[in-house]
Amino acid sequence: MKFMALKDFADFVFSLGKKRGFEECQIHFAREHEFEIHVSKGKVETFKDADYFSVSFKGLREGKCGRARVEALDKEVAKLLVEEALSNLQVIDSSDMELLHDGSGDYVDVDYYKGNYERLGSSQKVEMAKELERTALATDKRIVMAPRNVFGHVTSEEVIMNTLGLEKAFTNDGGYAYTMVLASDGKTPKSGFKLKVSKTPEELDVQDIARKAAREALALLGATSVESGRYNVIIRRDVVAEMLGRFSSIFSAEDVQKKMSPIKDKLGQMIAAPVLNLFDDPFIPESFTSRPFDSEGVPTSRKAVIEKGKLATYLYDLKSAHKDGVKSTGNAVGSTIAPINISLKGEEELPFQELLKRVKKGILVIGVDGLHSGADPISGNFSLGARGYLVKDGEIVQPVEQITISGNFVDMLTAVKAVGSDHELNLSMYARALALVPSVLVESLDIAGK
Amino acid sequence: MLDRKLIEELISVVLEEGADFAEIFVENKISNTIIMTDGKVDKSSTGQERGVGIRGFFKDEQVYAYTNDLSREKLLKVAKRVGTAIKSFGEGTRFSGIKKLDFTDKHVVIVSPLDVSKSEKVAVMRLAHEGASSYPDIVQVMIRFWDYVQDVVVANSEGVYAEDRRTRTRLMISAVASKDGVNETGFYGPGAAMGFEFFNTFDVREAGRKAGRMAQRMVTADFAPAGSMPVIISNAFGGVIFHEACGHALEATSVAKGASVFANKLGEKIAADCVSAVDDATIPNAWGSANIDDEGVSTQRTVLIENGILKGYLVDKFHSRQMNMPSTGSGRRQSYKFAPTSRMSNTFILPGDHHPEEIIAATDYGLYAKTMGGGSVNPSTGEFNFAVLEGYLVEKGRIVKPVRGATLIGKGWEVLQKIDMVGNDLARGQGMCGSFSGSIPADVGQPTIRVSEMIVGGRNR
Numbered sequence: 001m002k003f004m005a006l007k008d009f010a011d012f013v014f015s016l017g018k019k020r021g022f023e024e025c026q027i028h029f030a031r032e033h034e035f036e037i038h039v040s041k042g043k044v045e046t047f048k049d050a051d052y053f054s055v056s057f058k059g060l061r062e063g064k065c066g067r068a069r070v071e072a073l074d075k076e077v078a079k080l081l082v083e084e085a086l087s088n089l090q091v092i093d094s095s096d097m098e099l100l101h102d103g104s105g106d107y108v109d110v111d112y113y114k115g116n117y118e119r120l121g122s123s124q125k126v127e128m129a130k131e132l133e134r135t136a137l138a139t140d141k142r143i144v145m146a147p148r149n150v151f152g153h154v155t156s157e158e159v160i161m162n163t164l165g166l167e168k169a170f171t172n173d174g175g176y177a178y179t180m181v182l183a184s185d186g187k188t189p190k191s192g193f194k195l196k197v198s199k200t201p202e203e204l205d206v207q208d209i210a211r212k213a214a215r216e217a218l219a220l221l222g223a224t225s226v227e228s229g230r231y232n233v234i235i236r237r238d239v240v241a242e243m244l245g246r247f248s249s250i251f252s253a254e255d256v257q258k259k260m261s262p263i264k265d266k267l268g269q270m271i272a273a274p275v276l277n278l279f280d281d282p283f284i285p286e287s288f289t290s291r292p293f294d295s296e297g298v299p300t301s302r303k304a305v306i307e308k309g310k311l312a313t314y315l316y317d318l319k320s321a322h323k324d325g326v327k328s329t330g331n332a333v334g335s336t337i338a339p340i341n342i343s344l345k346g347e348e349e350l351p352f353q354e355l356l357k358r359v360k361k362g363i364l365v366i367g368v369d370g371l372h373s374g375a376d377p378i379s380g381n382f383s384l385g386a387r388g389y390l391v392k393d394g395e396i397v398q399p400v401e402q403i404t405i406s407g408n409f410v411d412m413l414t415a416v417k418a419v420g421s422d423h424e425l426n427l428s429m430y431a432r433a434l435a436l437v438p439s440v441l442v443e444s445l446d447i448a449g450k
Numbered sequence: 451m452l453d454r455k456l457i458e459e460l461i462s463v464v465l466e467e468g469a470d471f472a473e474i475f476v477e478n479k480i481s482n483t484i485i486m487t488d489g490k491v492d493k494s495s496t497g498q499e500r501g502v503g504i505r506g507f508f509k510d511e512q513v514y515a516y517t518n519d520l521s522r523e524k525l526l527k528v529a530k531r532v533g534t535a536i537k538s539f540g541e542g543t544r545f546s547g548i549k550k551l552d553f554t555d556k557h558v559v560i561v562s563p564l565d566v567s568k569s570e571k572v573a574v575m576r577l578a579h580e581g582a583s584s585y586p587d588i589v590q591v592m593i594r595f596w597d598y599v600q601d602v603v604v605a606n607s608e609g610v611y612a613e614d615r616r617t618r619t620r621l622m623i624s625a626v627a628s629k630d631g632v633n634e635t636g637f638y639g640p641g642a643a644m645g646f647e648f649f650n651t652f653d654v655r656e657a658g659r660k661a662g663r664m665a666q667r668m669v670t671a672d673f674a675p676a677g678s679m680p681v682i683i684s685n686a687f688g689g690v691i692f693h694e695a696c697g698h699a700l701e702a703t704s705v706a707k708g709a710s711v712f713a714n715k716l717g718e719k720i721a722a723d724c725v726s727a728v729d730d731a732t733i734p735n736a737w738g739s740a741n742i743d744d745e746g747v748s749t750q751r752t753v754l755i756e757n758g759i760l761k762g763y764l765v766d767k768f769h770s771r772q773m774n775m776p777s778t779g780s781g782r783r784q785s786y787k788f789a790p791t792s793r794m795s796n797t798f799i800l801p802g803d804h805h806p807e808e809i810i811a812a813t814d815y816g817l818y819a820k821t822m823g824g825g826s827v828n829p830s831t832g833e834f835n836f837a838v839l840e841g842y843l844v845e846k847g848r849i850v851k852p853v854r855g856a857t858l859i860g861k862g863w864e865v866l867q868k869i870d871m872v873g874n875d876l877a878r879g880q881g882m883c884g885s886f887s888g889s890i891p892a893d894v895g896q897p898t899i900r901v902s903e904m905i906v907g908g909r910n911r
Contacts, residue, residue, distance in 0.1 A: 040707055046789060047513040047535050052501060067495035071518040077498070084496035091484065091568040094492035122535065147709035147830060182709065182830050188861075189711075191830050228677045229910055258487055259589050260626060262633060335493070370835035373824035374857040374907070378626055379633040383857035383907040385835035401833070404857050404907025406676070448676035448907045 006073070010161045013057060013078045018163075020082055022059035022066075024100050026162035028295070030054050033118070036152035039129040047126075048152075057081040058100070058162075064089050065098035099318040101328070103166035105299040107292045110283050113171040116200040117153035125151055128206050132179040135210035142221065143214050144189070148180040151206070154288070160297040168297050174199050174288025176427075179210050183217035190401075192217030193367070197427055197434060199286055216366065219389075223399035225449035226390060232362030232417075233405065233445045234355050234391070238426045239365055241435035243382075244278075244342050245428030246371045247409045250380065251305055252337035253320035262380035262410050263311060271311045272413035275347045278306035280315065280331065282340035286425055287434040289341055293330065300330040300340050306413075308347060315339060333432060342428055342435035346419025355420050355441045357394040363447060364389045364396065365405060371430065380409040383448075406446040415443040452476045452502065456522060457605045458547055460504060460529040465607055467533025469506035469513075470543045471767075473606040475744065476502050477786040481598035482563065486575045488590060489583070494568060501786040504529050508536045510772050514789035548611035553748060557735050559617045561646040563597035571595050574621065574649050581658025582625040582636075585666035590626040591658075597645075604746035612746040618737070618891055619648045620880065623658055627665035634671075634854060636664030637823070637839060641737045641880040641891065664821060664840045667852045674841050674856035674908030680816035681858060681904045682809055682844065687879030689798050689894035690822045690836055691901075692727055695862035699829040700754055700762075701780070702769035702792040703886060711832040711863050712760060721758040721866035724802050728753050729764055731779060731795035737880040738795040738892040745781035745790050752778045754797075755866075766792040784888025791887045798895030802872025806898035809871045811847040817856060817906050818842040818849055824881065832862035835907075857907035865901055873898035 010027045017025035031053040038046040056069045059082065066089030070077045132149040153175030161167045178195035194213035198204045235243070255261040263271050272278070282300035284290055293299050296318050304312045316324070317332035331337050356364070369385035376382065383406040389396045420438035428435040457474050464472035478500045485493040501518035502525060513535040515528050575593045582591040597619040605611045620641030627634050638661040642648045683691055696712075704710040712720060731739050731749035740749055745767045753761045765773060766781035769792060782793040810818060818841065825836025838856040842849045878895030 044511045044513075047511075048515065048789065049531060049535065050514070050516040050787065052516065052518045052787065067493070069495065069497040071498060071500045072520075080498065087568055088484075088494035088496060091494050091572050092491050094487070094490040096492060145707075145709060147704070147707055180830070189831050191828055225905070258592075259628065260592075260633075335495075369828070369833065369859075370824075370826055370837065370857060372826070373837040374835060376635060378635050381855050383837070383855055385833065385857065385859040385907070402859060402861070402905060404676070404835075404859055404905065406673075406855065406857070406907050406909055446676055446909045448905055448910075450678060 006159060009073050009078065012075065013081060014163050016078055016082045017059050020086055022061050024060045024163045026058040026100050026160065028056040029159040031157040033155045036150065037125055037129045039133055039149045040147060042130060042133065044126060057085050059085045059089065060098055060100060061089060063097040064092045096319055097322050099322055100162050100164050101166055101297045101318060102164040103168065103297065107299045108283055109292065110285065110290060112290060113173055114199050115173065116202065117173055117175045118155060120201055128177065131206045132177060132210045135207045136179055136181045136214045139211055139214035140218055142183050142185060142218060144182050144184045146179055146181045151177045166297045168293050170292055172288055172291065175201060175204060177204055177206050177209055179213045181213045181217050183221055185221045190217050190220035190223065195427060197288065197425065199288060220387065220399045220401065223387065223401040225402040226400055226447065227450055228448045230444045231447050232359045233442045234359060234362065234364045235440050235442060236364065236366045237422055237424050237437055237439045239368055240344065240437045240440055241426035241428045242368065242371060244344065244435055244437065245431035245433060246375050247377050247380065248339050248342065248431040249377045251315045253314040253316045253324060254337050256314055257320060257323060260378045266311050267314065269311060270309045271410055272306050272309040273416040274309040275419055276306055276309055276413060276416055277304060277345045277347065279304055279343040280339040280341065281343040284341045284343065284434065284436055287341045289434050291340060294332040295334055296332040298328045298330040298332065303329065338431050339433055341433050342431065342437065344437040349419050349421035349438065352420050352422045352439055355418055355439060356391060358418060358441060359391045359394060362391045363400060364391050382407060382409060403447050403449040406448065412442055412445065417441045417443050451478050451601060451603055452520065454548065454611065456525065460525055461605065461607050462545055463526060463529040464504065464506045464533045465543050465545055467530065467536060469508050469533055469536050471507040471607055473505040473604065473745065474502065475786055476603040477600065479598055479600040479785065480564065484568065484571055484575065484595040486579060486593040489579050491572055499785055503786040504532050505789055506532045506536050507768060511536065512768055512789065516786050543607055545607045547609065548605050549609050551610055551612040551746065553741055556732060556741055557643045557739055559645040562599060562617060563619060563645055564599055566646045574654055577654040578621060578623050578658035581655035582623055582662040584659060585627065585662045587627040587629045587666055587669055588625050588662050589628040592624045594622040596620045602744065604744065606746060610746040612742050614741050616740055617643060617645050619644055619646065621657065623661040625662040625665040627669035629669045632669055634665050634668035636661040636668065639880060643735045643737060643739050668840060668854045671852035671854040674817060674853040674906055676906060676908040676910045678903055678905050680813055680900060680902055681906065682813060682816060682818045682898065682900045683822065684820045685873065685875045685896055685898050686877040687822050687894060688819065689879065689896035690825050690881065692799050692896055693794065693797055693894040694825040694827040694834040694836055695865050697794045697797045698827050699832060699862055700764055702763055702765045702773060704829040705763050706769040706772045710829045715760050718760055719758050720760045720863060721755050722869045723758045724872045725755055725758055725866060725869050726800040727755045727798065728800065729794055729797045733796055736796045736878065736893050743779045743781045744783045745777065747777045747779040747781065749779040749795065764792045764794060766790060782887060782890050784890055788887040793885060793887060793890060794883060794892050796878060796893035796895065798876065798878060799872065799897065799899065801874045801876040801897045804871050804873045806873045806875050809873055809898055809900050810844060810849065812871065813844050813900065814846060816844045818844050819858065827862065834862055835859045855908060859905050859907060865904065868902045869899050870902045871900040
C-alpha cells in the first residue's frame with residue numbers, strides 16, 4: 001500500500017463526495033506518537049512505543065451529516081469513507097441543522113509543541129521511571145512496594161480541511177509520570193498515588209512525585225471510618241479537578257437542549273457561591289490539552305462559564321449554537337462538547353492552612369472512587385467512596401477511609417464557603433482536559449460511615 | 451490480512467535482536483454506532499480500525515509497539531525497534547515457523563452486522579424508544595446501537611498462528627425522568643457475541659420499558675439512608691460486586707507482583723462457604739466470550755473460588771512466566787493499540803439454595819439493590835465502590851419503598867466473607883470493563899445474594 005499525500009487524499013475524497021451528492025465535505029486527520037514505560041521491582045515491565053493515525057470524514061447534505069472514520073490513506077478507503085458516510089446520513093431524521101466552519105475568526109497562536117520529550121533517549125526515560133520506584137521505596141521502611149511506576153509522553157498532530165476553505169493544523173505534546181505505592185504496618189495495606197503532567201521533562205520532578213505518593217500512603221496507616229453525619233468538607237485540589245471534569249457535561253449546550261443537564265434554564269442565574277469563578281481556558285501554556293481550534297476547526301477562546309457564582313454561558317459546538325441562535329464557543333471535543341482546560345478562581349483566595357483553620361468538625365477529602373458510576377451529570381447527584389483526614393478545630397486529627405461523600409454537584413457549588421490559593425495543574429480525566437484549580441471548603445456534605 | 455510469510459519474518463526480526471518470545475497481532479475491525487435521541491436519529495457513524503501490534507519478551511521484561519502503517523518497510527522497522535529496545539544479550543530463540551491453530555467456532559453468528567442495513571437497526575431502536583417512553587414522567591430517551599466485526603490474527607514464536615472473528619451487538623437504552631426539578635436516569639444495555647439475530651432472543655420493547663420503569667420509579671423515590679446495614683444484591687448485573695470486589699484482584703496483572711490482597715492465597719479460605727465463582731469465556735455467544743484470547747490461547751472455564759476456597763487466578767502469557775502457571779486464556783486487549791494482559795471474560799458467582807423471595811423475607815432491615823451501575827476497585831487494598839441505580843428499602847422482610855442515589859463501598863476480602871445467603875436465580879448482565887489493556891466487553895453475573903453488612907453511601911436523615 002502506498003500512502004497518498006494528505007492534501008491529495010482530501011481532494012480525492014472531496015471530489016468523490018461531491019459526486020455522490022454531498023454538498024460540503026470535511027477531513028480531519030489525527031496522528032499520534034505514544035510512549036509509555038512501566039517499571040516494577042527495577043525491571044521494565046512494559047515498554048510501549050507506538051504511532052498511529054486516523055482519518056475522519058464528515059459529509060453534509062440538506063443539513064444532515066454522515067460520518068465515517070478509517071485508519072488508512074488510499075483510494076479504496078476514500079471510497080469506503082464516502083459510501084459509509086452516505087449510508088449513515090440516510091438514516092438521520094433529526095431536524096437539527098449540521099454545519100461546517102469556514103475558517104473565520106481569530107486563531108490564537110501559542111507555542112504548543114516543545115519537542116523536549118521526543119528528544120529524550122530511551123535510557124533516560126527508563127531511568128525516570130526507575131527513579132520513581134527507588135525514591136518511593138527509600139522514603140520509609142513501611143513503604144513495602146511501588147507496584148506501578150509509569151512515565152510516558154504523547155505527541156499529537158491534527159489537520160482539518162473542508163470544502164468551505166477551512167485548512168488548519170497544529171501539533172501538541174506533553175508528558176506525565178505517576179506512581180502508586182503501598183504502605184503497610186503489618187495489618188492492612190494503604191495505597192498512595194501521585195500523578196504529574198508537564199510540557200517538558202525538565203518540569204517533571206519524579207522524586208517529588210514519588211515522595212508525595214509515599215507520604216500519602218504513610219499518612220493513611222491506621223485509617224478508620226467515621227460516624228455517619230453531615231460534616232464540613234475540604235476538597236483537595238486534585239479531587240476538585242476530577243469532580244469538575246466529571247460534571248463538566250452539565251455546561252454542554254447539547255445536554256441542556258436535550259434536558260439532560262441540572263442547570264437547564266439557569267443562564268444568568270446564580271448556580272454557585274458568589275466567590276466562585278470558573279473559566280474555560282484553552283491557552284494555559286503548561287497544559288498539553290491547550291489548542292487554537294476545536295474538533296470542528298472553530299477557534300477556541302478563554303471565557304468565564306461561571307462569573308461570581310452566575311452562569312455566564314453554556315459551552316457550544318456548531319450544531320448546538322445554531323439551535324440556540326448563538327456562535328459556537330469552540331468547545332467541540334471529539335464528538336462531545338467539553339471545556340478545553342478548566343480553571344477555577346476565587347473572588348478571594350485563602351492559603352490552604354487558612355481553609356483548614358475554618359473547619360470545626362470536618363473531613364479533608366484527598367481521594368474519591370467511582371466517579372464514573374457514582375456521579376450522575378444528568379441529575380448532578382453523586383455518592384462516592386472517599387478517603388482523607390478527620391479535621392477538628394482546624395487540625396488534622398486522624399486518617400479516614402471507608403466513607404462515602406454524597407450530595408448534588410450544583411448544591412455543592414452553591415455551598416462553597418471559601419476557595420484556596422493552592423492552584424495546581426491536574427488531570428481532569430473525564431473531561432479529557434487539564435484543570436488549574438485550588439482546594440475548596442464546602443459548608444457541608446453527607447458522609448456515610450460506621 | 452497480513453501475508454503469513456511477512457508475519458514469520460517479523461517474528462524472526464524480533465527474535466534476532468535477542469528476544470526470547472515474539473508475537474504479532476493483526477486487527478481489522480468495522481464498527482457502527484447509531485444514536486437516537488428523543489425518537490430521532492441524530493448521529494450515525496462507521497469506523498474502521500486496522501493495525502498491527504508487535505511484542506517481544508526477554509525473561510520478565512516486555513516491549514510493545516503498534517502501528518497502522520501496514521507497509522512492509524514500516525513493519526520491519528517497528529519489529530526491529532521492538533527487538534532493539536529489549537537489548538538483551540541472549541542467544542536468540544529458535545523459531546521454526548508458524549502453524550495454523552484449528553478450532554471449531556463456538557460462537558456462530560447467523561446474521562452478520564455487515565449484512566444488515568442501517569434502517570433495520572434503526573427499526574429496532576424505535577421499538578426500544580417506544581418501550582422506554584411509555585411512562586408519564588419520561589422527558590428524554592437516548593438509544594445507542596453498537597455493533598462490530600473484529601477480525602484478528604495472532605501469531606507467535608512458539609509457532610502459533612490463529613485467526614478469529616469476533617462479532618458483538620449491543621443496545622444501550624437510557625431514559626431520563628423528571629419531576630419537580632429532580633432528574634433520574636434508568637439504564638438497560640443488553641449485548642451478546644451475536645449478529646443481528648440477537649434481537650430475536652428478547653423483547654426489545656420490554657427492554658426499553660425496563661429502562662423507563664427504572665427512571666420512573668427512582669424520580670419519586672427518597673434518597674437511600676446512609677450507614678452500615680445488610681444489603682441484598684439482585685441477580686444479573688448485580689454480579690458487578692464480585693467483578694470489582696474480587697475478580698480484578700485475581701488477575702495476574704496484580705497477583706504476579708504480589709500487589710493483590712489475594713496473592714499467595716491459593717488453597718486458602720477467602721470467602722464464605724456459600725460462595726463459588728468461575729470465569730468462563732466458552733459460553734456460546736456470551737458478551738465476554740471468544741474462541742481464543744488475544745494471545746492465541748484457547749479460552750476455558752476457570753474455577754476461581756469453590757466453597758469459599760481460592761482455586762485459581764486469571765493468567766496471561768507474560769505473567770505466566772513469573773507465576774509459573776499456565777495461561778488460562780485470559781490475555782485480552784481492546785485493540786492493537788494495547789498490549790494484552792490478564793482480564794476477566796464472563797465472571798459470575800454460582801447459584802445456591804435460596805429463592806430470592808426467601809432472602810428478602812429473612813431480612814429485618816436493609817437495602818435491596820435491584821439494579822447496579824458500574825464500579826471500580828483498587829486491587830492492592832481491596833477497596834471497591836459501585837453505584838446502585840435502582841434500590842429499595844427492606845423492613846421486616848418486605849420491600850417498603852424505592853430509594854435512590856446509593857453507592858456501596860467496602861473491601862473485597864471482607865465482603866466475600868460476609869456473603870451469608872446465595873439465591874438460585876443465576877443470571878448475567880453485560881458491561882464494558884476498563885483496565886490496563888483498554889476497554890473490553892465482559893459479562894458479570896450472580897444469583898441474588900445477601901451481604902450481612904456493608905456501608906451504604908446515602909443521605910443522613
